[in-house]
Amino acid sequence: xxxxxxxxxxxxxxxxxxxxxxxxxxxxxxxxxxxxxxxxxxxxxxxxxxxxxxxxxxxxxxxxxxxxxxxxxxxxxxxxxxxxxxxxxxxxxxxxxxxxxxxxxxxxxxxxxxxxxxxxxxxxxxxxxxxxxxxxxxxxxxxxxxxxxxxxxxxxxxxxxxxxxxxxxxxxxxxxxxxxxxxxxxxxxxxxxxxxxxxxxxxxxxxxxxxxxxxxxxxxxxxxxxxxxxxxxxxxxxxxxxxxxxxxxxxxxxxxxxxxxxxxxxxxxxxxxxxxxxxxxxxxxxxxxxxxxx
Amino acid sequence: xxxxxxxxxxxxxxxxxxxxxxxxxxxxxxxxxxxxxxxxxxxxxxxxxxxxxxxxxxxxxxxxxxxxxxxxxxxxxxxxxxxxxxxxxxxxxxxxxxxxxxxxxxxxxxxxxxxxxxxxxxxxxxxxxxxxxxxxxxxxxxxxxxxxxxxxxxxxxxxxxxxxxxxxxxxxxxxxxxxxxxxxxxxxxxxxxxxxxxxxxxxxxxxxxxxxxxxxxxxxxxxxxxxxxxxxxxxxxxxxxxxxxxxxxxxxxxxxxxxxxxxxxxxxxxxxxxxxxxxxxxxxxxxxxxxxxxxxxxxxxxxxxxxxxxxxxxxxxxxxxxxxxxxxxxxxxxx
Numbered sequence: 326x327x328x329x330x331x332x333x334x335x336x337x338x339x340x341x342x343x344x345x346x347x348x349x350x351x352x353x354x355x356x357x358x359x360x361x362x363x364x365x366x367x368x369x370x371x372x373x374x375x376x377x378x379x380x381x382x383x384x385x386x387x388x389x390x391x392x393x394x395x396x397x398x399x400x401x402x403x404x405x406x407x408x409x410x411x412x413x414x415x416x417x418x419x420x421x422x423x424x425x426x427x428x429x430x431x432x433x434x435x436x437x438x439x440x441x442x443x444x445x446x447x448x449x450x451x452x453x454x455x456x457x458x459x460x461x462x463x464x465x466x467x468x469x470x471x472x473x474x475x476x477x478x479x480x481x482x483x484x485x486x487x488x489x490x491x492x493x494x495x496x497x498x499x500x501x502x503x504x505x506x507x508x509x510x511x512x513x514x515x516x517x518x519x520x521x522x523x524x525x526x527x528x529x530x531x532x533x534x535x536x537x538x539x540x541x542x543x544x545x546x547x548x549x550x551x552x553x554x555x556x557x558x559x560x561x562x563x564x565x566x567x568x569x570x571x572x573x574x575x576x577x578x579x580x581x582x583x584x585x586x587x588x589x590x591x592x593x594x595x596x597x598x599x600x601x602x603x604x605x606x607x608x609x610x611x612x613x614x615x616x617x618x619x
Numbered sequence: 620x621x622x623x624x625x626x627x628x629x630x631x632x633x634x635x636x637x638x639x640x641x642x643x644x645x646x647x648x649x650x651x652x653x654x655x656x657x658x659x660x661x662x663x664x665x666x667x668x669x670x671x672x673x674x675x676x677x678x679x680x681x682x683x684x685x686x687x688x689x690x691x692x693x694x695x696x697x698x699x700x701x702x703x704x705x706x707x708x709x710x711x712x713x714x715x716x717x718x719x720x721x722x723x724x725x726x727x728x729x730x731x732x733x734x735x736x737x738x739x740x741x742x743x744x745x746x747x748x749x750x751x752x753x754x755x756x757x758x759x760x761x762x763x764x765x766x767x768x769x770x771x772x773x774x775x776x777x778x779x780x781x782x783x784x785x786x787x788x789x790x791x792x793x794x795x796x797x798x799x800x801x802x803x804x805x806x807x808x809x810x811x812x813x814x815x816x817x818x819x820x821x822x823x824x825x826x827x828x829x830x831x832x833x834x835x836x837x838x839x840x841x842x843x844x845x846x847x848x849x850x851x852x853x854x855x856x857x858x859x860x861x862x863x864x865x866x867x868x869x870x871x872x873x874x875x876x877x878x879x880x881x882x883x884x885x886x887x888x889x890x891x892x893x894x895x896x897x898x899x900x901x902x903x904x905x906x907x908x909x910x911x912x913x914x915x916x917x918x919x920x921x922x923x924x925x926x927x928x929x930x931x932x933x934x935x936x937x938x939x940x941x942x943x944x945x946x947x948x949x950x951x952x953x954x
Contacts (some may be wrong), residue, residue, distance in 0.1 A: 362726045362910040414914070419798045420726045421671075424672070424729045425913045428674060428860070429913065430910065431906070432903070432909070433903050434906075436899045436900060436901070436902030436905075437903055439898075439902065440898065440900055444899070543899065551733070551737040556735065590745065600731075600733055603720060603723070603727055
């Protein structure tokens with residue numbers, strides 16, 4: 326591998342890792358507030374990408390503008406999903422049953438996407454789709470840069486919300502110890518609902534970013550949920566920084582391996598990492614106390 | 620007595636079905652439904668006993684199909700020997716998978732099961748030289764060309780019935796064994812089971828390996844009948860979902876639950892396909908049905924209905940008393 330090629334793959338890996346990090350943060354939020362593994366996360370991601378594509382198709386405006394609609398919409402849907410679906414499950418088998426339930430939601434979304442917009446592959450064509458800028462001999466597609474910037478800004482905003490606001494404190498308290506949080510007067514049910522909404526909002530942002538750069542089709546979400554689940558397990562469930570680090574590392578690794586191995590085999594690095602992590606350190610590499618209960 | 624009569628009736632229906640089936644198509648639907656029943660019953664060996672839900676059992680049925688086909692094609696092995704050898708190979712593959720995913724509790728098992736299907740689909744699609752890749756793989760027929768289509772269907776119908784009987788017998792034997800008692804203890808409360816000295820990890824792993832073995836035999840037998848393997852359908856998330864749905868619908872705690880679920884779901888799937896074609900709507904229907912079962916009848920439709928019936932009659936089973944109600948009863952008794 327030449328130096329230029331290496332640098333190119335490295336940059337692409339970092340850009341992809343940013344998107345993975347945002348989406349993995351969403352998965353971490355659900356797990357934090359509810360101990361729920363949300364399989365439908367990537368199905369909502371693809372749904373948002375479809376909505377962005379449809380918005381662009383119909384209005385001719387930039388797909389990024391669809392964020393104004395999809396982010397609030399997904400937030401409300403996420404809140405409703407927690408309050409009306411997930412909270413109905415029995416606490417004793419919550420983790421397993423929630424996987425089944427969100428899996429069912431994912432199948433439904435995939436089927437509806439295929440039904441409404443057929444299985445045809447879709448792609449947003451923009452004036453700046455083909456443009457790229459060159460930095461130190463590495464050419465970066467503008468759309469990838471926008472996607473990364475979107476992910477980075479959202480992750481930053483998420484960090485500020487969790488660290489600096491009283492809602493963020495309430496959410497972190499709910500994650501750490503729900504009973505104690507209730508004792509100090511936090512309405513944990515409401516916080517869990519809002520946490521779910523926040524998680525699903527990341528899927529809306531990620532999906533819009535995805536629509537800029539990817540060809541989308543209904544069953545695409547399976548290609549995302551596998552790597553994302555691997556990331557949150559490697560990162561240690563419940564830890565957003567852990568998920569971000571794992572997302573970056575694995576994103577870069579997959580991108581670098583793509584050169585000698587090709588796209589398909591490079592994907593296997595996620596599953597290999599998942600397997601190795603469960604073998605030698607099942608609580609993940611960066612997770613805290615929470616991950617022990619996984 | 621009623622049980623024996625029911626069992627005899629079931630056996631009679633299965634034995635008579637091929638001669639009652641109006642045409643080869645109906646018979647082939649019968650084979651498909653029996654194949655589903657084998658898969659769902661095998662799934663239940665781990666899902667029902669331990670409560671660990673696997674959404675990716677299609678990995679084992681798909682591997683079983685490919686192992687059987689590749690052994691016949693590459694080594695020229697006898698098809699029936701290849702079927703059994705394939706099952707053993709898949710059981711061996713299930714060991715490291717189980718070690719990785721069963722050591723910790725909760726979600727890692729189901730996550731690994733989904734990941735396994737996804738990775739297998741990926742590799743079997745791209746590994747052209749070995750698996751035929753996305754072009755698929757033609758499986759040689761075990762019976763000669765002189766055996767015509769309807770005759771093929773009939774033979775494979777009985778073969779599937781035998782395999783189903785073996786899987787059911789295994790479930791029945793395990794349920795009556797120490798292993799079964801331990802597994803059920805794990806399902807009800809893993810902490811207490813461990814505290815009582817049940818070797819939880821070894822038991823869970825044993826259940827998974829036995830389940831993988833039967834699932835692989837089911838996949839292999841289906842491959843021999845169908846004669847063609849496509850990675851998209853072999854390692855399909857949907858097939859794994861059907862297994863879960865069938866077992867959950869029929870009731871994971873009962874011997875014949877998955878069989879009943881397979882008949883209902885399998886029949887529905889075939890009707891749906893012939894009525895509406897292979898549209899995306901079957902995904903929606905599967906998803907909605909699974910969601911409804913999980914939300915409202917997590918113990919299965921049969922148990923839900925029978926408990927409803929019991930309540931009507933005024934008879935309560937022990938299981939229906941929750942710890943909360945029990946405490947209340949004791950409180951009242953103490954007064």
